[in-house]
Amino acid sequence: MTGHARISIAAWGATVLGSLVLTPVFSGPFLFISAFLCALITGIGVLLQNLRTPRVIVPIVQLVALVELLSLFFLHGTMKFGVLPWRATAVEFNSRMVDAMDSINRFSAPLPQDSHLTLFAVTVIAVTGLLIHVVAVQLRQAAWSGLLLLIMYTVPAATVHGGLPWLLFIPPAVGYILLLSAEGRSRLSRWGRRISGVSHLDAAEPVEASALGQAGRRIGLTVVAIAALLPALLPSLPEGVIGNGLAGGGTGPGIGASISSTDPMLDMGKNLKQGENVVALTYKGGPSGGSYMRLTALDLFDGNTWRIAPRPEGQKITGDLNPPPGYTGDLSTVQQDSMQVDVSRSFRSQFVPVPYPLHSISLKKDWRYDPNSLDVVSANGSIIAGKKYDLTSYDLQPTPDQLHESVTTAAPDAYTMTVPKSTPLDIKQKTNEITAPAAGNKFEMAVLIQNWFRSIGGFTYSTANAKGSGMSALEDFLLKNKEGYCEQFSTGMALMARLVGIPSRVGIGFLPGQAGKDGVYTVRMHDMHAWPELYFQGIGWVRFEPTPSARVASTPNWTVAATGDPTSPTTAPTNAPATPGSTNTPGIDKPRHDPNLPDQSGAPVVGSGNWFTNGGGQVLAGVFGALLVLSIPWLMRMLTRRRRFLRPPGRTAAEGLWSEVRDTSRDLGLDWSEVSTPRQTGQWLVSKLPADTHTAARRLARGIEALRYAEGTNPELDLRPEAAAVRKALWAQAPARRKWRARLLPPSWRWYVRRGTTEASDLLDDFDLLLARLRTRLLPTRRPHTN
Numbered sequence: 001m002t003g004h005a006r007i008s009i010a011a012w013g014a015t016v017l018g019s020l021v022l023t024p025v026f027s028g029p030f031l032f033i034s035a036f037l038c039a040l041i042t043g044i045g046v047l048l049q050n051l052r053t054p055r056v057i058v059p060i061v062q063l064v065a066l067v068e069l070l071s072l073f074f075l076h077g078t079m080k081f082g083v084l085p086w087r088a089t090a091v092e093f094n095s096r097m098v099d100a101m102d103s104i105n106r107f108s109a110p111l112p113q114d115s116h117l118t119l120f121a122v123t124v125i126a127v128t129g130l131l132i133h134v135v136a137v138q139l140r141q142a143a144w145s146g147l148l149l150l151i152m153y154t155v156p157a158a159t160v161h162g163g164l165p166w167l168l169f170i171p172p173a174v175g176y177i178l179l180l181s182a183e184g185r186s187r188l189s190r191w192g193r194r195i196s197g198v199s200h201l202d203a204a205e206p207v208e209a210s211a212l213g214q215a216g217r218r219i220g221l222t223v224v225a226i227a228a229l230l231p232a233l234l235p236s237l238p239e240g241v242i243g244n245g246l247a248g249g250g251t252g253p254g255i256g257a258s259i260s261s262t263d264p265m266l267d268m269g270k271n272l273k274q275g276e277n278v279v280a281l282t283y284k285g286g287p288s289g290g291s292y293m294r295l296t297a298l299d300l301f302d303g304n305t306w307r308i309a310p311r312p313e314g315q316k317i318t319g320d321l322n323p324p325p326g327y328t329g330d331l332s333t334v335q336q337d338s339m340q341v342d343v344s345r346s347f348r349s350q351f352v353p354v355p356y357p358l359h360s361i362s363l364k365k366d367w368r369y370d371p372n373s374l375d376v377v378s379a380n381g382s383i384i385a386g387k388k389y390d391l392t393s394y395d396l397q398p399t400p401d402q403l404h405e406s407v408t409t410a411a412p413d414a415y416t417m418t419v420p421k422s423t424p425l426d427i428k429q430k431t432n433e434i435t436a437p438a439a440g441n442k443f444e445m446a447v448l449i450q451n452w453f454r455s456i457g458g459f460t461y462s463t464a465n466a467k468g469s470g471m472s473a474l475e476d477f478l479l480k481n482k483e484g485y486c487e488q489f490s491t492g493m494a495l496m497a498r499l500v501g502i503p504s505r506v507g508i509g510f511l512p513g514q515a516g517k518d519g520v521y522t523v524r525m526h527d528m529h530a531w532p533e534l535y536f537q538g539i540g541w542v543r544f545e546p547t548p549s550a551r552v553a554s555t556p557n558w559t560v561a562a563t564g565d566p567t568s569p570t571t572a573p574t575n576a577p578a579t580p581g582s583t584n585t586p587g588i589d590k591p592r593h594d595p596n597l598p599d600q601s602g603a604p605v606v607g608s609g610n611w612f613t614n615g616g617g618q619v620l621a622g623v624f625g626a627l628l629v630l631s632i633p634w635l636m637r638m639l640t641r642r643r644r645f646l647r648p649p650g651r652t653a654a655e656g657l658w659s660e661v662r663d664t665s666r667d668l669g670l671d672w673s674e675v676s677t678p679r680q681t682g683q684w685l686v687s688k689l690p691a692d693t694h695t696a697a698r699r700l701a702r703g704i705e706a707l708r709y710a711e712g713t714n715p716e717l718d719l720r721p722e723a724a725a726v727r728k729a730l731w732a733q734a735p736a737r738r739k740w741r742a743r744l745l746p747p748s749w750r751w752y753v754r755r756g757t758t759e760a761s762d763l764l765d766d767f768d769l770l771l772a773r774l775r776t777r778l779l780p781t782r783r784p785h786t787n
Contacts, residue, residue: 004137005046010182011136011145012042014175015129018149021168025156026121033118034125037069041126045133059134066126074119096120128152132179142183146176264296264351264508265306268528269487272463277526280347280510284520285339286355287395290512292543293341293353293523296375297533299413299505303420303471306491306506309413314368314377317361322371324357324394326412326540335395345386347525352376352384353510355393356541362390372413398539398558403443406536408502416503416535422471423495427478431499445500446534446544447559449493453546454555458482459489461550486547490530493546503535507543511552630744637663637746649718651707657723658704661685664727667742668734678705685726693729696722 016035023031041062048058071078071085075093080086100120128148136142149172281293300309315322323331336359343353352363358374361367368379378384411417434452438444453459460483474495477488490506497504508530513523529552533541545555644660647653658678665672670688673681682701686694700722706713731739741747 004049006182007137007142007179008042008046008049008133010179011133011142012038012129014145014149014172014179015125015132017171017175018128018152019125020171021153021156022121022125024168026117028118030118030121030125033073034122034129037066037073037122037126038129040069041066041130042133045137049137055138059130059138062130062133066130070119070123070126073122074115093119097123125152136179136183140183142179145179149176264308265298265487265491265506265530268508268530269463269485272485272526272528276346277524278346279344280523280525280527281341281343281353282520282522283339283341283513284518286337286393286521290515290521291337291339291355291393292507292509292512292529292531294356294375294507294509295349295351295353296377296509297373297505297507297541299373299415301418301420301491301495303422305470306494309415311370311372314370314379317364317367317369317376320360321358321369321374324374324396324540325372326535326537327357327396328538331394336392337395338390338392340388340390342388343384343386348383348385350378350381350383352387352389353523354391356507356543357394357396359392359394361392363387396540398536398542400443400558400560402539403536403542403558404441406443406538408442408535408537411503412535413503416505417498417501419495419498420471423499424471424475427475427495428499430479431496434496435500442500442502443536446497446502449496449500450544450546450555450559453489453493454548459484459548461485461489461548486530486551489547490532493544494532494534497532497534505533505541507531507533633745634743637667637748645720645724649716649720651715654704654707654717654719657719658700661700661723661726661730663746663748664730664742666748667746668730668738669741669747670730678702678708689726689729690733693725696725696729700726 015038016031019031019034044065045058045062048061053061067085068083070093071089072083074096075085075089076082078086078088078092080088096116096119099114099116128151132145132148135145135148153169153172283291283293296308298306298308300307337355339355341353352361352367352375354361354374354376356374358369358376361369361376363376366378366380366382367376369376431449435445435448438448462483463485464483474488474492477484478492494504494506509528510523511527511529513521513527515521529547532544532546534544535541542558543556544559545552640663641660644653644656647656662672665688673684676684678701682698685697685701689697700719703717703719703722707715707717734742
């Protein structure tokens with residue numbers, strides 16, 4: 001097998017192994033399709049190289065073939081004559097990519113199995129495979145292809161709730177090592193057939209290290225070094241790369257937090273445990289005592305994550321919104337509350353914080369609402385930060401008797417009654433045990449479950465529990481450690497409600513906040529909260545509160561059991577006023593200070609700020625960093641030149657000055673020869689310099705020649721004046737374009753990069769020899785006797 005074919009196959013294998021990390025993100029047959037397409041593209045590349053096609057042509061043909069294959073697989077109906085991708089193909093491809101990005105922004109991993117998502121995943125993997133093939137085979141730089149594998153790994157690692165299993169790190173690493181090994185074997189094969197082991201030591205030491213063993217040790221050391229150094233050099237990634245693009249970077253005052261449409265639950269937990277407690281919003285009006293401000297509802301639970309179920313396109317806001325889903329009473333008799341909301345610039349979200357159920361809102365043009373959940377969300381990807389709006393909401397106050405008499409015969413949708421097949425039997429048994437006294441009444445069951453979480457079950461509120469809300473985490477929370485925060489309490493009650501036949505979902509939003517002067521409520525980031533919403537026919541979605549009083553002081557007043565169950569001591573609402581002189585309407589839960597969060601009073605209140613604090617400083621820092629990176633070649637050359645001229649006279653100093661003249665010539669575009677003698681190079685310099693510098697050029701060249709070859713030469717010979725004169729003359733007569741290039745990106749700088757690579761290789765050689773010596777001394781081998 002030829003070397004390029006071996007590397008091509010290894011590149012294909014590395015791509016397939018690397019794409020395994022995407023399996024927790026995408027679903028469906030995307031992996032098999034990607035492997036097949038990459039195999040075809042690899043085969044085309046090997047065939048063209050065997051036909052000795054010019055290297056530049058090969059990736060172009062591969063790209064054309066990839067476009068044709070993607071079109072045949074996914075966009076066949078748009079192709080002209082059924083075989084040629086046409087304008088309609090490009091338009092349809094773009095449309096599907098837009099749909100895929102919208103789904104990625106709306107749903108958390110794992111994403112649903114849709115055709116546009118499959119096309120997106122296959123395209124990403126196939127293009128990555130093509131780039132790996134170009135880098136490893138065409139450019140012969142297999143080591144750099146590891147960056148592409150790293151990107152494929154880091155994105156799902158930072159996106160999937162709870163992180164990726166550590167075992168998924170192994171396939172990309174194995175693929176990368178195989179690719180490096182194939183390239184190393186190909187490079188060794190150019191020297192001919194290996195006769196025996198490779199011995200690097202002098203003949204007196206019978207130490208031999210096989211080529212395969214050397215390659216393995218070098219690759220292993222390199223991989224270990226990269227694994228140890230790369231995390232320290234790269235900035236830490238947020239827990240939701242795709243969705244948290246709205247969040248900006250860094251932390252600290254003025255940065256705030258965000259809620260993405262990808263995984264709102266994950267973002268809420270991150271903001272509670274790690275984020276700054278800055279102001280999220282302020283509002284005025286509404287019911288006395290404040291109002292929960294909901295962002296969205298998570299209604300799809302697959303056993304791993306709670307996320308937003310697939311929804312139709314939102315409806316335009318042209319007037320009053322749809323009536324509350326499931327409510328069959330007379331809405332004209334229900335009290336409506338008006339509110340004015342001012343969202344801080346620190347809170348970035350595509351969802352609009354509103355009370356439930358919403359009746360009307362002043363946001364119109366770029367906003368839509370979902371009729372089934374009454375969420376208000378951006379229609380074009382914009383965020384709510386810095387917006388002000390007015391709204392009205394229904395003040396629904398169902399009574400315990402109404403909820404007790406409600407009979408739910410069916411789920412309002414296809415998601416909120418679904419119980420994952422992976423639900424453990426012990427959770428089902430515990431739910432039946434808790435709800436047994438309700439004698440089959442759904443409302444009484446819900447109250448018993450709520451009370452079990454708040455007072456009877458022995459639960460403790462703490463944000464230290466970061467295990468998430470997947471099935472295994474819920475089982476551990478419900479039956480073992482019983483320690484968590486609102487994520488675990490809300491999802492735990494929602495799952496138990498479904499087990500007893502009550503449709504449920506999880507609301508994400510904010511607690512009412514802190515009352516201030518003139519009836520203005522201030523809501524901070526640490527007021528973020530999750531709660532279960534249970535569906536009762538004729539009444540609709542009703543909020544419950546299982547989170548203990550360490551976080552939420554009381555439960556809604558409608559969650560008092562109609563039977564007056566004496567085992568429910570914490571269901572009675574508190575009537576303690578929120579602030580001196582004010583009253584608290586029953587049913588509004590006021591948050592207490594969370595001992596696991598930073599001091600609420602010490603958090604800064606972020607205003608609108610100025611240009612510098614609102615992003616200008618980050619722009620300046622980015623520009624400064626870019627200029628600093630671009631100046632590295634110039635800085636290296638300047639420091640090197642300064643060091644060479646500051647050395648005291650001697651052989652080392654003279655060689656440094658000769659190297660400086662060489663580097664200056666290369667920087668200015670002159671063809672300096674490495675194989676010429678100093679005398680020949682001096683003659684060449686004379687031909688390039690004006691007449692008044694010929695003497696200095698000859699003296700410099702003869703001085704180098706004498707120091708290298710002549711005996712009795714003064715070792716303290718000072719050639720700095722001659723070198724400075726030659727360099728100045730070379731610089732003076734160069735064109736302006738060459739001078740600017742020599743300043744900004746001197747070509748000689750690349751020589752130092754190659755030298756650094758060579759020195760790194762020498763270090764690997766020394767390491768390899770050390771291992772070989774140790775092996776020989778610890779495990780001596782017997783040599784056969786010869787007669």
